[in-house]
Amino acid sequence: MSTAMPFAADTPLLSEVIAAVKTAGTTLRDRYTPHARGVSLDGIVAEIHANDDAVLDVLREPLLRARQGSQWAEDELAGGALPPGEWWVVDPAEGNINHVHGMEDWAVTATLVRDNKPVLTVVHLPLTGDTYTAVAGGGAHLNGHPLKVSAKTDLDAALIGTGQARPGEDERVFRQIGDSVTAMLINGLVVRVSVPATMQLIHVAAGRMDAFWQFSDVRSGLVAGALLVAEAGGTVTDLAGEPWSTAGHDFLAAAPGIHADALKVLAPIA
CATH class of the missing domain: 3.40.190.80 (D-Maltodextrin-Binding Protein; domain 2)
Structure with missing residues (x-):
């Protein structure tokens, strides 16, 4: 996950991305209900799209403004390599199916991908207020505290x-x-x-x-x-x-x- 661009060059962007994702998280939280919404497949899909549309309305413009020259990966279910350059890969309601069913495992994510490698990310959990962040070369953090993977060997x-x-x-x-x-x-x-x-x-x-x-x-x-x-x-x-x-x-x-x-x-x- 290394990047040719120095860590210091991406770090100033982080605070703007955190602010944008938290604002989007408030929008998604306000749409949350502790009960399931939608009974038919069409109804569930409509609820999912409504969540996406509401969050993207407040998330897209701040991210594109924060990184001049960046582009937007439109289809959140798409895969494969992106063209060269910097792209925002965003999930406005990661775990949307859980949100629609009144469950608590969902978040808003925004990741800057440079030449097909993620270099900066923010994951915000609106129900808990927790924010996970990482910048390539700068470590991963939860609410500003460093994260470390498991030490297990078996x-x-x-x-x-x-x-x-x-x-x-x-x-x-x-x-x-x-x-x-x-x-x-x-x-x-x-x-x-x-x-x-x-x-x-x-x-x-x-x-x-x-x-x-x-x-x-x-x-x-x-x-x-x-x-x-x-x-x-x-x-x-x-x-x-x-x-x-x-x-x-x-x-x-x-x-x-x-x-x-x-x-x-x-x-x-x-």
């Missing part, structure tokens, strides 16, 4: 997570998810399967969980957590063991002490 003692990246994946991906969960249930201690990815990756960065993997190239669900974990001392690769970027088709972020063993379990399934 996969059989590990709490590991995965989840579905998007609705409607093809059957091959669903079978990979099922097979990989079974393999990790055999080799790890406990496997947590939930959405969204970012809400598990913040736990990996904080050392509460030990690894997270996903068969996905959805940028918006991975870039924030990838930078947080890397800057907290974790190892972030694809399932071939190569350094991860937005061009990757799958993903593993883990404490260094268990990364190699996790990769041995997952690589044959990828």
Whole structure:
């Protein structure tokens, strides 16, 4: 997750991004209800889109203004490499499905991606007020306090997570998810399967969980957590063991002490 541009050049941007994401978080919090909204699929989708639209209305312009010349990655479910340059990869309601169902695992995320590598990120949890931040080369923090990944070295003692990246994946991906969960249930201690990815990756960065993997190239669900974990001392690769970027088709972020063993379990399934 290194960048050719010095850490000091990106740091001044952080306060503006935090302010913008917190303001967007207030909008999303005001839309939250502790009960589920929408019964039919059409109703649920309408609620999800309404959340996205409301948050983007207050988030897009401040971010683009904060970084002159940056561009906006429009489709939050898109994957694959971006064109060269600086792009904002944003999830206005990361865990939108949870928000709509009255659950508490959701956040607002904004990540600056430079030449397909995340270099600055803010993840804000409006219900708790917690804000996770990272700048490439500057470490990862929770409310200003440094984060450090788990020191575990034994996969059989590990709490590991995965989840579905998007609705409607093809059957091959669903079978990979099922097979990989079974393999990790055999080799790890406990496997947590939930959405969204970012809400598990913040736990990996904080050392509460030990690894997270996903068969996905959805940028918006991975870039924030990838930078947080890397800057907290974790190892972030694809399932071939190569350094991860937005061009990757799958993903593993883990404490260094268990990364190699996790990769041995997952690589044959990828």
